[in-house]
Amino acid sequence: MPNTDKELRLSTGPDLTIAIAGLGIVGAETARQLVQASDRLSARAGRCLRLVAVSARSDSDRGFDRTGIAFESDALALARRADVDVVIELIGGEGGIALALAETALQAGKHVVTANKALIVHHGQRLAGLAEQARVRLKFEAAVAGGIPALKVLREGLAGNNIRRVTGILNGTCNYILSEMTNTGRGFDDVLAEAQAKGYAEADPSFDIDGVDAAHKLSILAAMAFAEQIDFGALQVTGIRQITDTDISYAGELGYVIKLLGHAQPQSPATVQPCLVAKTGQLAQIGGALNAVEFTAEPVQTVLCTGPGAGAGPTASAVLADVIDVAASRGGLPFGMRVGQLARATQKKDKQARRYYLRLMVMDETGVLSAVTSILRDQQISVESMLQKGQSDDKPVALVLTTHPTAPDQIKAACSSLSSARFISGAVMALPIVDEA
Amino acid sequence: MPNTDKELRLSTGPDLTIAIAGLGIVGAETARQLVQASDRLSARAGRCLRLVAVSARSDSDRGFDRTGIAFESDALALARRADVDVVIELIGGEGGIALALAETALQAGKHVVTANKALIVHHGQRLAGLAEQARVRLKFEAAVAGGIPALKVLREGLAGNNIRRVTGILNGTCNYILSEMTNTGRGFDDVLAEAQAKGYAEADPSFDIDGVDAAHKLSILAAMAFAEQIDFGALQVTGIRQITDTDISYAGELGYVIKLLGHAQPQSPATVQPCLVAKTGQLAQIGGALNAVEFTAEPVQTVLCTGPGAGAGPTASAVLADVIDVAASRGGLPFGMRVGQLARATQKKDKQARRYYLRLMVMDETGVLSAVTSILRDQQISVESMLQKGQSDDKPVALVLTTHPTAPDQIKAACSSLSSARFISGAVMALPIVDEA
Known part of the structure; x- marks a missing residue:
C-alpha cells in the first residue's frame, strides 16, 4: 500500500464529512472502519473521509475511538449539522425516525446512505425524487444482499x-x-430453534421465514432491473414454514434441493417462494447463510454473484462502498434513471409454464392414486414422475409427483380440487422446479 | 420500459458520440447493440449514445444498419475526428495500431474503452497517466473475465x-x-482437439493453455486489488499441458477437481497454476467455459462472481457498461486511484505453506516407496495420503501422494530430488490443494 502522507496529499477533493445515525452492530462496524481504516478508505475515495458525528440511543463505548466525533442524542440533529455532507441511516424501520431523518437530510442537501430495505421499498421513490431535486445522492447498496454489490452490478x-x-x-x-x-x-x-439459539434467526422469525425480507430485496432489484416503480404489493410471497423434512428428502431423491428463491421477469409478477433447483447447479451450492443474485440478460447471458447476505462486516462493506461512491461522485441516480422515467407498475399475470413438485398427504387406501391422477388429468396436467413410500393404515402418507410444464392456473385449480378431496389430509404443497439459465 | 420519447427527452447531457475500431465479433456485436438498442442504452446512460464512426479492415456488412455512421479505413483517423467523444478499441494486440490508437485518442482528449488485456498489462499505467493528464476516462472492464463486471465489483x-x-x-x-x-x-x-474443432480453443492454443491469458487478467486484478503497479514479469505461470487423465482421476478419488486458478495475495507473488479444489466447493461447480472471480476481503468476507468469460455478447456487455459509465461520468480513475499512488511492485517470495498433490511416474520395483518417502522425509514433508494403482513390470506407474501443509521451497527441493532419482520417469507434478475461504 502507498504510504499515508502520499495518499492524502494526492486526494483530489475537499474532505467528505460523515455522520452515522444508529450504532447497532452495523453502525458500530461502519464507524470502526471509518476511524481505523481512514487512510486506506480515503485513498480509494480520492478524498479524505471524516466521521464527524454519530447518534445512538445511548452514548456508550462501541469499540472505536470517538475523539473529535460529536454525539447527538437526537438523530435528526445530524441532518441539520452544517459540518455534515453525508448522513448514514442505520436506525431501521420503514417509517418513523429513519424516514424523518432521510427526508430531512435530503432536503438539507445532504447525501443519504442507508441499509434500510423497508424504507426504500415503501418510500424509496419519493426519497429518490427529493435527492434529484436537491442534486444529492441516495444510496442503498446494503439494503439488498448484504456484502454482494448486487445493485451496482445490476x-x-x-x-x-x-x-x-x-x-x-x-x-x-x-x-x-x-x-x-x-x-x-x-x-x-x-x-x-437452533438457528434462533445461534443468532441466525430472530426471536420472532416471521419477517425472514415468511419471505417478507426476501420480497423487500427482490422488489428493489426488480424495479432497477426493469426500470419500473417499486410495487411491493404485487409480489407473490410464500415462505418456508410449510416445508417439511419429507419434502427435503423427496426432493433430494428426485435430484433437487429446496431453496427459497426470489424471481422476477419483465412480464410476470415477481415471486418469492420455495423452489426445487437441481443439485448439480450453481444455486444448489449456495449453502448456509450465503446469498446469491443471478442476472440473466441480453447480451451478457448469465452472471451470478454470491456472498454473505447479512452481518456487521458485509453490511458495513456495502455502506462504505456507497460512501466512497458519493466521495468519488459515482453511481448516479438511485434507481439508475430519474424517478419520473420509471414505468408505472402494471398488473401482471403469471402465465409461464413450469414443472412442479406436488406433495400430498393421502390416506393409504384403494383408489387414491386413481383419484389423484384423474384430478390432474382433468386439468390437463401431465405427470412426469411419482414417489410414494411407507404405508400406514390410519395415518396419511406422503405422495409426491412431478409434472411436465404446467401453467400456474392449472396447478392452482388442481391443488384446489385435490385439497378438497376426501382422501387428502391438509394442504397440497406445490413448488416450482426451476431450471438454471 | 418507459417509452422512447420520454426517455430521450429526459436525458440529462448532450449526446455522447462513439467510434469503434475493429469490427470482429465483439466490435460488430457492440455496434449492433449501440444501433439497435440505442433508446434503452441512452435511457440507462442518462444521455443519447450515438455511434458515429467505425473502422475495420474491410468495409463489408457486419449485421447492423450503417446509415449515418462514417467508415474510416485508418483506425487512427477515429482518434482525430472532431465528432467523436469515446473511442472503443477492439483491434487487439499489445502494441501496434491498438496502442497508437489509444495514445492518440487519449492525447486528443477522447475517452478510451478497450477489451485489450495485453495492451493494459503492458501499457496500462502509462495510458492511465495520459488519461489523467487529459482528464478523460480509460476503461477496460472487458479485459478481465468477459461479461463478469469483476473490475467494477473490485x-x-x-x-x-x-x-x-x-x-x-x-x-x-x-x-x-x-x-x-x-x-x-x-x-x-x-x-x-475437440475444443479447437468447436471453436473453444484457437488453432495455436498456447496463449490460453499455457496460462498467459489468465496471467494477463490476474495481473490487472492484482494491481487494482492491492493498489500496486502491474508487474506481469513477477507472475509465476504454469499452464495445463502437463495435466493427464491420470491426474484428473486420482484427484477425483481424493475428493477434488483440478482447475486452473489465478491467485493473488498482498505479500506473495501472484500465481496461475492448476490446483486441486474440493468437489463440494463453489469453484468446483464452475464448469465449461465459465469464468469466476472470488474476492476475500475485510470486512466483507468472500464475494464470488461467475459468468461467461468470453464471447461476443458477454464482452460487448462489458464494453457497453464502460461506455455508459463514461456517459454518466462514473467510474473514476482507471486503477481506482492515481497512477502515481500505485505502489511500486516489490519482489515477493512465496512462503505460504499449502497442502500439495504430488504425482510421480515410478518404476514398479522393490524399494521405490521407501526411497520416495525418505526423500520427502529429508525435506520434512509429511505425507497425508498415498494412492497407487495398477502394476507393470516394464512401464512406469503413477504414484500419488498428498502432503500436509508444506512450504513452497520444501516442495521445490523435494521435486528436484525426486526428478533426478533413478526410479522416477519424467517430471514430478506438484499441484497445490486450495481450500476455499
Missing part, C-alpha cells in the same frame, strides 16, 4: 443489458434453515 | 475493503478442457 455493471430475469437467494436465515434441513435430515421446527 | 463495490486474496478461474478454454476431462475421463490432447 445498475452499472450490466447497464448495457436487457434484463430478462433476476433470481436470488435473498434471505440468509431461510437459506441456513433449508441447508441444515438438507444436510442433516432434521425438521423445520428443530432447525429454526 | 474497484467500486468492494472499495471499502482491505483485499486479502483474489482467486479466479480466468480462462474459459482451460476451464472447458479441464471440465471435459473431468466429466468424460478423456485425455488432454483429445479434448483440446
